[in-house]
Amino acid sequence: MAAQTYALAAVMEDNYAVSFPFFGAERRGAPVMAFTRVDKDVIRIKTQIYEPDYVVVLDETLLETVDVLKGLKEDGMVVINTARRPDEVQLSREVNCATVDATSISLELLGRPITNTSMLGALARATGEVSMESIERAIMEKFGGKLGTEAGEKNARAARKAYQDLQVGMCRGGKDFVPRKEWLPTVQEMPLGGSIGALETEAGLVGIGSFVRNKTGDWRTFIPHVDHDKCIGCRMCWFYCPEGCITMEDQKAVIDFDYCKGCGICAQECPVDAISMERERR
């Protein structure tokens, strides 16, 4: 939606623009991509963008696992949602970098950690190619139409705040990304019968039960805290945790933060209110 909104703002200023998502499963929390192309001329190219001028990163935990600068032009810029200053961010090379704490802005102005509209303001400022006024108009049209005028205005305010708060500088370089090893045998190479048991490979554990190696804790914005004095060991949270990452130790709930996505169901369902949700500071 944000990519479309930026395109719409560009069109309002007499540009041509196209935007489209990366094809794949679109689910909250999972890394996804979207692309926007803006030009003064008709755009005939329909491919994904491999050498962008700007890369916008909504979730800074991605910086640890993905080289977001891959393909970015030498004089390109990366715009990141983070509470850190540009020179506090280390990436694979030194490039133009702009940062803004969009998560805090969204929580303050929208009450939810949904940062895409805030980041539109940040991007407008970073590119200087569309005005903040057009971004606001585009947000009102895209979000205001769907979610109501009030929600539209809140989002426009969040974008404006990110526009004002953006810090521009350079990030540090030198971070190494070891590409994840893959283990992807074809059907012919598969063990007879085509089934895989649990198997240690050079890419780690694969097959039955191997998803336990996939740590989903970095999806979290809010973190639950269990008050063991209040916990009565009823196992309601244990039953309800979508991740299955709560264990009972000495009749008290213990949460495994390697997997907790911070959904808040445990806090909501605990019959004695022993669990509270707090904003996580990383």
Added chain:
Amino acid sequence: MSLNIKDLPDEHLFTPGHTACPGCAAPIVVRNLMKVFGKDTIVYAPANCLLVFGGTYPYIAWKVPYLHEAFENTGACISGVKRAVKKLGKDSLVVGIAGDGGTYDIGIQALSGAAERNEDVIYVCYDNEAYMNTGIQRSGSTPFGAATTTTPVGKKIPGKTQNKKNMAEIMRAHEIPYMATMSIAYPKDFLRKAEKARDTRGFRYLHVFSPCPTGWRHDPALSIEMGRRAVESGMWTLYEAEYGRITDIYKPKRKIPVKEYIRDQGRFRHFTEEMVAKLQEYADHKWKQMYGSLPEEKPE
């Protein structure tokens, strides 16, 4: 004695590390079902969210034999697997878990066939009331008025114009050994029905209400609460039947207006008073239909 939460084993047969959206009810459903079904179970999933968040080749969250085929043939696949298992002289439980799209719409012929042949399998439908995996398209299960990407809220047509199809009744009409509607908001009822399905022979159909924070646009923390309000408002009913005869209906202790159910869901945000009234009429009708013959108060 029926199962309690405290009787469930600690070991997960559907592991953490899966990639469902935060607050999704579907992993809660499958993890706890698996705790009841046990290790000697073979699971089949067609195309749906569960398939994708439960594993992407070569990684997988299942700790039991698991397979995937096409979107439309859950009923046929589990029939075949069970017969193959039998041929090998084993008696593993064979379970197919499909979404509402895979059950109400594209999978209904294979499902109906398997039910009619009384195959010895369990078919589970986790019902999140739209095709969620591909980005929230309406299904036969989507309730009246709900906004989806294929029933958007326009100036003339605000959301889906039809009511939710009564799939559970279609399955009851197959007069199979066991069918039940469930919700994780009612754990004791949920576990009892899962156990009953496990211990019954022949075709069993379990239909679990499964709130989806992404598609319904509600706070992820409210997924269980949505399940509760659905039952209390009459938008979902918990009952079971053997050979087509209803053997139990759970009547909630209070009845809430549908307004309270739809209040916190973005997919109903555009509702006018008129639309609320129309949905209320549907819920009232269902309420009467299901609970009409019951005494007013029924202790749990």
